[in-house]
Amino acid sequence: MLKTDKFYHSTVSSCDDDSLSLKLFSALDRxxxxxxxxxxxxxxxxxxxxxxxxxxxxxxxxxxxxxxxxxxxxxxxxxxxxxxxxxxxxxxxxxxxxxxxxxxxxxxxxxxxxxxxxxxxxxxxxxxxxxxxxxxxxxxxxxxxxxxxxxxxxxxxxxxxxxxxxxxxxxxxxxxxxxxxxxxxxxxxxxxxxxxxxxxxxxxxxxxxxxxxxxxxxxxxxxxxxxxxxxxxxxxxxxxxxxxxxxxxxxxxxxxxxxxxxxxxxxxxxxxxxxxxxxxxxxxxxxxxxxxxDILASKYRDILRCIRCGACLNVCPVFRNIGGHIFPGCYSGPMGSVLLPLLLGMEKAKNVPKACTLCGKCTEVCPVKIPLDEMILELRNDASQAKMGGIIEKLSMPIGAKVMQSPFLFSTAQKLMRLGLKPLSKSGWVKWLPSIPGRWTKVKDLPLPAKHSYQSEIKRKGSGPKDE
Ligand code: SF4
Structure with missing residues (x-):
């Protein structure tokens, strides 16, 4: 069985708990x-x-x-x-x-x-x-x-x-x-x-x-x-x-x-x-x-400006769905995603910065202007440079990078994906996948890749999307 950490499992079970996100949404909106x-x-x-x-x-x-x-x-x-x-x-x-x-x-x-x-x-x-x-x-x-x-x-x-x-x-x-x-x-x-x-x-x-x-x-x-x-x-x-x-x-x-x-x-x-x-x-x-x-002497010293107001947690789309219990320390949300790897060590908290959509709302709201999203990205980079990802990540990321850099490979991959997923889809959505890809469908549905790419649609119709 593939080894996944406690943080991953806790995130998945928190995502399944609709009553938790309802409580969080209404309180945090207020x-x-x-x-x-x-x-x-x-x-x-x-x-x-x-x-x-x-x-x-x-x-x-x-x-x-x-x-x-x-x-x-x-x-x-x-x-x-x-x-x-x-x-x-x-x-x-x-x-x-x-x-x-x-x-x-x-x-x-x-x-x-x-x-x-x-x-x-x-x-x-x-x-x-x-x-x-x-x-x-x-x-x-x-x-x-x-x-x-x-x-x-x-x-x-x-x-x-x-x-x-x-x-x-x-x-x-x-x-x-x-x-x-x-x-x-x-x-x-x-x-x-x-x-x-x-x-x-x-x-x-x-x-x-x-x-x-x-x-x-x-x-x-x-x-x-x-x-x-x-x-x-x-x-x-x-x-x-x-x-x-x-x-x-x-x-x-x-x-x-x-x-x-x-x-x-x-x-x-x-x-x-x-x-x-x-x-x-x-x-x-x-x-x-x-x-x-150590943090003061590092490139992450800005996080020491934090006044623990919690505003970044309140706006974070990830925190609003899963809450703070899954974090491997007392700090959570965007500030916790930066602080925990620094306080506990990257080995213990390397997956925490991954629980982020990089939407940047935390940075927009922070009263002391800490660039939280940039720091989260930098921490991911550190973990990658230190080769801390699992075997799947290590193998798939270089392949993914190659595919995304080549329009030909990208469109071929999209077509193959559509072919492979079509039998599992219903009304354009895939709700279940086996094994490792199933981690995705466990928490959200996957849209079937479009039949024609955006670029080919433009060519086919002879015009791009109309301006408002
Ligand atoms: S919004 Fe800024 S100051 Fe407030 S808890 Fe988050 S990082 Fe700290």
């Missing part, structure tokens, strides 16, 4: 509409996209000095700074902080970086329980699912699905409506906030000049996590820095608009340092590399 409406208020959105791009490029071009300035200032403010080269190191530092303070229960705000490093599982293995407090993350933690979207982690679940999960996991006996479910989650989480001695969150942006950082949430849980427990730990990717407050204000404006269609997120928390009288007495911050230095 997100796109909200973004378009609110962005209109800014007038010349291109001006703001250029500005945001320049701000992120500026920080990346002087990342060393921004990080030095930030850490010096944060330490002055009383923050314990920890540097982690790898996921493993970041997890170990977190566990040590918890163990040194006899912490067995941690409340956590939504954070993609903790998903990236597999923090929950690591802490669980050390007998430390982590409770997700963002509603979407809380739901998928109860269901034991992965996030399916970087901003909307439970987007793949309907209200009925959530009701069932709550009934099974937290003994919910109320009606299946979002308001009652939210109230039940709030009640459950309030008790956890009260008892947990330690809180963890990700970091949206850190500001070099002041040595402070932001967490943006819409539920207020980020504020609880960073203020209520006695110990607070933030974990940030080393690229999430900006030079000053003015730059921060532009990025906050873009993040709210492009992520959730809001002028600004409901709660924008600025953390400055410990405050024993009215906040945590210990504040820690882990600054994580985990491959980012």
């Amino acid at each position: 997100q796109c509409q909200k973004r378009e409406d609110i962005c209109q208020e800014l007038g010349d959105i291109e001006h703001f996209r250029e500005l945001a791009k320049a701000i992120r490029n500026n920080a990346l071009s002087k990342l060393d000095s921004c990080l030095s300035q930030f850490t010096a200032k944060a330490q002055e403010n009383g923050v314990n700074i920890h540097w982690a080269q790898t996921s493993q190191q970041a997890c170990k530092i977190t566990a040590k902080i918890a163990q040194d303070n006899n912490v067995t229960e941690i409340v956590k705000s939504k954070s993609m970086i903790t998903e990236e490093i597999g923090l929950n599982q690591f802490l669980k293995d050390q007998a430390i329980e982590v409770i997700e407090t963002d509603l979407g993350e809380f739901i998928i933690q109860l269901a034991d699912h992965k996030p399916s979207h970087i901003v909307l982690p439970a987007i793949h679940l309907s209200t009925d699905d959530v009701t069932k999960i709550f009934q099974d996991k937290i003994g919910y006996d109320g009606p299946p409506d979002p308001e009652s479910l939210t109230k039940a989650a709030r009640k459950y989480l309030r008790d956890k906030f009260k008892s947990a001695k330690m809180g963890i969150s990700g970091v949206n942006f850190a500001v070099a000049e002041q040595g402070l950082w932001t967490i943006c949430t819409n539920e207020g849980n980020g504020r609880y996590v960073s203020n209520k427990p006695d110990i607070y730990l933030g974990i940030m990717g080393m690229e999430r820095i900006v030079e000053d407050i003015d730059h921060l204000s532009v990025l906050l404006k873009m993040l709210g608009r492009f992520a959730t269609g809001q002028r600004i997120t409901q709660y924008t928390n600025l953390t400055h340092g410990p405050c024993a009288k009215d906040g945590p007495s210990q504040v820690h911050l882990i600054i994580l590399d985990n491959g980012r230095s």
